[in-house]
Ligand SMILES: C[N+](C)(C)CCCC[C@H](N)C(=O)O
Ligand SMILES: O=C(O)CCC(=O)C(=O)O
């Protein structure tokens with residue numbers, strides 16, 4: 001009975017809080033205390049800052065800066081930034097989280113200026129700046145974009161007139177490197193021009209941004225249509241749009257292409273913004289978008305050519321999204337390398353094929369295709385987690401070199417230059 005009443009009161013109060021009707025909420029909480037139900041409902045408000053909070057049984061409800069946030073008590077104890085709990089020099093936690101009582105509750109909470117003080121049962125005091133709490137709350141994070149991007153089709157990309165960066169200034173100035181990285185992060189592709197057409201210069205370029213990710217293809221790779229490896233990339237055939245290394249648990253982050261030579265016809269490179277296409281799917285058929293983000297798939301690379309023996313398997317959905325804000329961060333799309341689907345029952349399989357068809361239709365719209373002819377001196381960087389690439393069939397002798405970059409290190413460089421990454 002009491003419990004029922006308390007729940008009712010609690011939900012009314014929460015609704016009032018949500019509507020921002022603090023006066024009413026305060027009134028109710030006073031009313032409740034008359035009936036001595038207030039043991040866990042201590043409510044305090046500060047005069048100096050516009051901040052109120054409710055101490056629930058298992059969490060703190062904080063209203064500040066036009067936001068209602070909820071913090072678990074263990075979380076509040078765990079993130080304590082006091083000298084004994086956190087090393088602010090190394091930014092590492094010293095507190096042993098496993099030593100925190102999972103039923104912990106603050107003994108008292110008080111506000112001074114813009115700092116909230118929690119005193120825990122053992123006397124330890126944790127202090128949080130209100131702005132830190134806003135910034136680090138789940139509610140705040142949910143609204144934030146992890147990686148800002150500009151989605152494009154061919155026309156939008158051409159209109160944007162994204163400039164290429166010159167090789168020398170790229171090597172010599174941080175400003176140019178930053179500009180380049182900003183474009184790579186926003187559009188998922190970027191070009192460097194006037195690069196001497198050698199593998200060594202391409203490597204130097206790559207190393208300016210990040211660590212090179214060595215794979216079964218080597219550190220720097222160099223390929224022609226010589227069938228030297230068991231993959232159609234090493235032929236003159238056309239390749240439909242795809243992302244690379246879908247058969248790795250973590251597909252390579254960035255791909256670098258430098259065409260060192262082409263004496264012949266065809267061989268243009270196709271680029272398609274996979275996130276733009278996925279966004280169209282989300283708008284037209286949200287349940288299909290969801291399915292593509294849920295069904296795990298296997299991709300596989302089996303090679304037995306000459307000395308090269310490899311068997312790689314990568315598992316993950318086509319669309320990878322952050323669960324808390326639904327932001328898309330990785331598309332795994334390679335119809336050549338997709339392995340047997342056996343991770344879901346037959347009826348889901350059929351729905352998956354329908355969703356895959358919708359995505360493919362978007363990816364294949366001619367207006368989404370950006371065609372470029374790679375030439376010696378012009379190096380292309382592709383975000384392999386977002387942009388699909390392909391190529392036209394070709395004739396004659398064509399030599400391409402390049403490498404993959406470790407995504408973490410590209411982002412690291414970007415952040416060090418002050419970019420949001
Ligand atoms: C030639 N190069 C080393 C760039 C990559 C070849 C990888 C091709 C493979 N089918 C894939 O899509 O992952
Ligand atoms: O030959 C090309 O232009 C690209 C081939 C390809 O898809 C790859 O190497 O990953």
Ligand SMILES: [Fe+2]
Pocket residue numbers: 233242243244389
């Ligand atoms: Fe490829």
